[in-house]
Amino acid sequence: MSHIHKILQSLNFSPVETEIYLILAENEKLNVSAIIEKTQKSRTAVHTALNALLAKDFILYEKVGREAFYSLAHPHKLYGLLEEKKLDDARQYEDVSSAINSLVGSYQLTQNKPGVRFFEGIDGIMEVINDSLKAKGEILTYLDVEATQAYISKENKEYVQKRLELGIHKRMIAPDTDMTRERYRNYNPNIEVRLMPAHIKPFHTSVQIYNNSISFSTIQEEKMIGILIEDANIAQLHKSVFEFVWESLPPLTYDDAI
Incomplete structure (x- = not known):
């Protein structure tokens, strides 16, 4: 997903937010410990990125007992960023749209859909x-x-x-x-x-x-x-x-x- 990585950062995702977002795109839900293990980032960095993604409604939060789990919100929410950036370049708009469609495919897999x-x-x-x-x-x-x-x-x-x-x-x-x-x-x-x-x-x-x-x-x-x-x-x-x-x-x- 290297090209999607670049697209997300062009939409003002931080490197850690980008990494966590793409990890959640390929997993149904993960707790903080699992995210830390997959990213090899500090607990503080992971929590900061998760809070930022939650604030933008790009990920979801679920409490199961005493443990918190995070999952991806539908990638179509990223289209809101396109409107904010008001991309005038048609090619750039197509690149971002293509990346979002690819993320939808990964998201559907986590939902047990093709x-x-x-x-x-x-x-x-x-x-x-x-x-x-x-x-x-x-x-x-x-x-x-x-x-x-x-x-x-x-x-x-x-x-x-x-x-x-x-x-x-x-x-x-x-x-x-x-x-x-x-x-x-x-x-x-x-x-x-x-x-x-x-x-x-x-x-x-x-x-x-x-x-x-x-x-x-x-x-x-x-x-x-x-x-x-x-x-x-x-x-x-x-x-x-x-x-x-x-x-x-x-x-x-x-x-x-x-």
């Missing part, structure tokens, strides 16, 4: 793609190879290197194009590739399925949008569909690729 987060720009797209490096098993992928090579080739090379270092296996389905066949002619064996029939219209949104997550990345010159969904049932649906499609396609061999 978490949906939105990202924009190359940095946002790479945050979505790099999330798959958390995969505990293989990654299942539908890839728009041409868009990846045209717009994020350098960033993708770094991602692939990290994936190989982590030993994460990938199975990929891609449109049948000359570029795809050439690219995977002598590719690293830690990926298996199968191609959609050439008569099927190519898709332009890449998908990655892993753990209980699925991400969508649309990479075009006029827009770059990423969506990350965390939900076991939604992920399993797409895993099952992927397996059905995978089994219907022949393996891509080196001879085929040439």
Whole structure:
């Protein structure tokens, strides 16, 4: 959440307030001791930040017996800061709105609802793609190879290197194009590739399925949008569909690729 960290500080969150806010965004509720342990900040600094966040209604307070617990208020409350700052720059407004939408996804997860987060720009797209490096098993992928090579080739090379270092296996389905066949002619064996029939219209949104997550990345010159969904049932649906499609396609061999 590094880009969200910067956005919050641009909205006048202190560094400690920012850290605590993002921690609460990923946890249902925490007591002060747990927050101190996660932040490694002093009790005084934590209490000061909590009181500031409470005063702005960005977090909630609950007393259970003798213990106090803190949780995140709905991130839509941050829109009030946009009105206060009266952002004239449309791009800056979009960046803040995108960050709030991402926080809503994390918040929903703590409420046992599907978490949906939105990202924009190359940095946002790479945050979505790099999330798959958390995969505990293989990654299942539908890839728009041409868009990846045209717009994020350098960033993708770094991602692939990290994936190989982590030993994460990938199975990929891609449109049948000359570029795809050439690219995977002598590719690293830690990926298996199968191609959609050439008569099927190519898709332009890449998908990655892993753990209980699925991400969508649309990479075009006029827009770059990423969506990350965390939900076991939604992920399993797409895993099952992927397996059905995978089994219907022949393996891509080196001879085929040439």
